[in-house]
Amino acid sequence: MTCSTSSASSLDTSAQFQENNGPTQSTRWDEQQKVFALEQVCGVFRVDLGQMRSLRLFFSDEACTCGQLVVASRESQYKIFHFHHGGLDKLSEVFQQWKYCTETHLKDQQLTDEKTCMQFSIRRPKLPSSETHPEENTYKRLDVSAWLHHLNEAGQVEEEYKLQKAIFFGGIDISIRGEVWPFLLRYYSYGSTSEEREALRLQKRKEYFEIQEKRLLMTPDEQKDFWRKVQFTVDKDVVRTDRSNQFFRGEDNPNVETMRRILLNYAVFNPTIGYSQGMSDLVAPLLAEILDESDTFWCFVGLMQNTIFISSPRDEDMEKQLMYLRELLRLMHPRFYQHLSSLGEDGLQMLFCHRWILLCFKREFPDAEALRMWEACWAHYQTDYFHLFICVAIVVIYGDDVIEQQLATDQMLLHFGNLAMHMNGELVLRKARSLLYQFHLLPRIPCSLHDLCKLCGTGMWDSGFIPAVECSGHHPESESCPYGGLAEVSSPKPGSEGKRGLKTRDVFAFRK
Incomplete structure (x- = not known):
């Protein structure tokens, strides 16, 4: 230079x-x-x-x-x-x-x-110690020895919550992902014994091939319709999915054909969802780690049924995700939220993060880091929506330019798009865990995030303390907050006795 x-x-x-x-x-x-x-x-x-x-x-x-x-x-x-x-x-x-x-x-x-x-x-x-989770670095990666320590003599997971916590902080060693992932994806129940799991595998393998036989025995008209709605897109996607991965590399790779069968059979199993572009990006890592075709299929079924997955940017589920994310940004990064608001409806659509949610960060980080994020989300430790905290962490760490330079919607999309594969995934994960911890400490939560917290299950507030819900917005269709949130009422000024106090929007203190 x-x-x-x-x-x-x-x-x-x-x-x-x-x-x-x-x-x-x-x-x-x-x-x-x-x-x-x-x-x-x-x-x-x-x-x-x-x-x-x-x-x-x-x-x-x-x-x-x-x-x-x-x-x-x-x-x-x-x-x-x-x-x-x-x-x-x-x-x-x-x-x-x-x-x-x-x-x-x-x-x-x-x-x-x-x-x-x-x-x-x-x-x-680097994150200052004040911005990291207090339990950061206390858990090592879950290896064979640690995994066996969580199982009793019958092969049952004795303390599900402790296992989820260990995975949330430390991740899973690549050598045992194929054994542990089926638990995280609800294919195996944590209370099942080794014998029960083997019996389940045999039963599910039989069901899987029955689904495949149903697909192969379609009438000519059914095959034509299926090819137009599903197979044409699947055939295009599988040949360009993860081809740099050794598991799928090379011409006429049988693993590519296995992935194709899994996706086609899933469209038969669940015709309501069928197939949407991006599903191949989710199946490929499962197959590469689990290896067995039938087991991978049922783990994918579990992924679709029991985790937050969006099949189309137009789905109502996607809008719900974006609503939660907007509210989290308003709570955790108000300056960025204010910039989005200044851009109007286009800014609040947050197009820059749609791909993050649709493909679970697979296009934003190298495979090793993306799969660590998947495991942290699948652990369901203290929240079912940890992926949204990851989104907020990306914005907190890499979004300052957007605010400082007042980027427009298309420039914001370009800014975050250019950062794909160039962000520090481990740093983002640490920041996301810190944000979740701070959220956990809030004495009250806005009513807009009430449903998000309701789905967290046991462990979100393991001390038994549940924060108060406070109304944070207007509800035109209801005179009072539908979530039971209490709005702060200002004290009446002298001479205004008898007048109704004004509702004021609560300010939630949150460290960036």
Whole structure:
């Protein structure tokens, strides 16, 4: 990277990032000719930093040596540079020196009223201790030894809540995912014995092949209709799902055909849902870990029935998810919520997070991190909606640019889209657990989140304390809050005795 100035009277700084090595230029060329030659011969990304909207460094390792440099123009054009083998720490030192100079020049700017430098910020993958869950790092990954410790002699899980908590904080070792996931996905009950589970597998395998036989014995008219509504889309999706995964790699891979059969058979088993694009992204990891076709099918059935899954952005369920997410943002990150509100209905639709919810973050994080998030959500520890806390964590960590630069709806979509596969999944998970913990400590909750908490089951407030519900909005169809929420009533002013007090919107204190 080289820096230059356009003239003696201008302090605008430009940066050039050479993308590959080019031939050495003649020393008789001046600096500007070298730049133009490099652009023509080997491709150079060259921008005037004084004209850029922001520079961001995102570190992906604890040592802060690897990660991404994201350059954003004022027109919301982004350029991302990947540092896979270190060096980003050195670049940050250079930027920090520039920032120091900028601060010096900014003092002079107050007198000259001239823009001489720009500012930038650096993001590091660390959370202050005050922003982490107090039980963070107390649980190790669930391995074979720890898993067997949760089972009694008959093979039953003795304390379901303790197992869920261990998985929520520590995750599951890849070697036993195929054995533990069926419990999380409600294929096996926690109280079942080893013998009962084996008998269940035999019974369910028989049922599975009966479903497949029903599909294969369709009449010609039924087959034609099924191909048009289901099979055509499935056939297109499976051949491009997780093909970089060794389990599905290569031509004529039998595992791809197995995934195809599972999806087609599910559409027969549940014709109401049928098949929607994105389901293959959910089945593929299940099959790669569980391996058995019948077991994978029934685990997928459990995923669809017992976890929060959205089959279409137009579904009522999706709107309910977005409503909860909006309310959580209003509670936990009011500045971001205010920005969404300022954009009107388009902003409150939050298009940038639809894919997060639809595909359970699978397109936002590498597989290893995405599957850790799946396990944390499937654990149902203290909430059935942990995925929404993950959404809030992403916004809290990576959404400052949206507020600072007042990004419009389409720019916001581009901002978060460009961060896909470039975010620190472990950092997001830690932040999400912290947000859930803070939510857990609230003495009262807004009535808009009443139903969300009602579905949490045992353990949300394991001390036996349930927070009060307080009305946080208007209910035109009801004179009082339908959830039994109490609205704070202001004290009557002198001389206004007998007048009804005004309802005031409660303010819920929440640390970002």
